[in-house]
Amino acid sequence: MRSDEELMNESMDEHDDVLQRARAALAPLPPANPAAVARILAAVRSDAGADVQPLRLHRETNRESHRESHRETRGEPRRSNRSPQRRWFAGAAILAAAAVVAVVLRGTDSTAPNGTDSLAVTARGDAPTVVAVDTNLSATGDETPYPAVLVPATEDASMEAVPVFFGFVGSARTVALVGDFNGWDADSMPLTRVDGTDRWVTSARIVPGRHVYAFVVDGARWVRDPSAPQAPDDDFGKPGSVLMVTPQ
């Protein structure tokens, strides 16, 4: 028997659903009907009579047409041909102005060695940031893999590999990361011991999706991550852990 509050929440969710759908449906209005637009324009023209001039959409500006109409009023000939030399001067002025604006816009990017490009490379660097390590775990001597931590990446394609941090706490001579992402090869992703501690760390770039992994300790012992869901699809009796890599 559900409480009134639960029923009310459910009802509100349904309303929200409807509101979301309505909002999404009404947001993109269709393009205007060309026939209707033509009808309106024809009506405006017929109301205004023959004195209405079409809008000037070519390069002649209003100011210049106004100047020309004054000349025609005074009986002067229309200046239809501009001096080629003056047009070259104008072109050169445009180019010079564009160059100045471009230099200003690009700023330090093209001149300073530590400009925007360098910063961007640092931001999307392959080495993940170690601040993601859970430092609350103490080195007790027990083998304790600590959770795989997704490190933010700047790649925005949904199937680009994402840097993932792995940690393990325990006394061992060697610790290796194995999983479907490295073909269960115990030699390809060894963990590195943090000096003076029993902490072992490594990172790997893994494509988004579901992955199964485990740690191989001292080349033989299979240790799964207890903080992650256990993989149910084990064929060999030594289950691993499941990692869902989130696309960035």
Added chain:
Amino acid sequence: MSAYAVGYVSAASLCVATVLLAVALCVWPQSAKAQQRPPTSPSAEPVELRVDLNAIPDQRARAVLLATMRDAGAQGVPVEPLYGKIREGMAKGSPDDRIAEAVSQLAQRLMSAQTALAPARASDEIAAGAGALRQGVPVSALRALRAARPAQSLTVPLGVLTELVAYGVPTARATSQVRDLVRRGATNAQLVELSTNVQRDVAAGQPGARAFDSHAKRALALLVAPPSTSITAQPPVRPF
């Protein structure tokens, strides 16, 4: 240059031309630089997945593995997951015949997944389909997901579906809801978030089906209904 010469060309056209040229000068070197960048690979750490089958002492098991790999290759099934399964068995110290059996079963699932997910050719996607089949998801569910997302990878939706079923969500319900989410354009990140939320609630003691219903409903509410059933089936018209 005289002021008259500049004034002869209208100020508006001068401004527009200046801005366009400036933008072109700014963009051109960067686009050229971008074209020189090497294409990003899906994984920055390519793994050599080949396995020396001579490391399998049991001749019968080795023969089964060789035949399995040969058949898979002949049918265009990606062999990387098969090599991975061999390595997994060897790393876990499993008996050779058990490895051969597991690889043979995986090859069959890969073939089924490849057929259901056609025209998918990506190893990750087909392996994800095989993983879902291993978890009890029917082949028809793979076909339904492919129909719902024909042009994009199903690697993440299949992984999410696999996990949901593992959390105790009934297969039919999980398949239906994930397919609906995909049809409504749910992103891979949204799907993974759904899986993560359900997993968290299950870890806290909530039944998987109940946790899933709650989170799936919220996820669906954020997405537009598919065209066939939504109110956008009749496009809005202007009132003239």
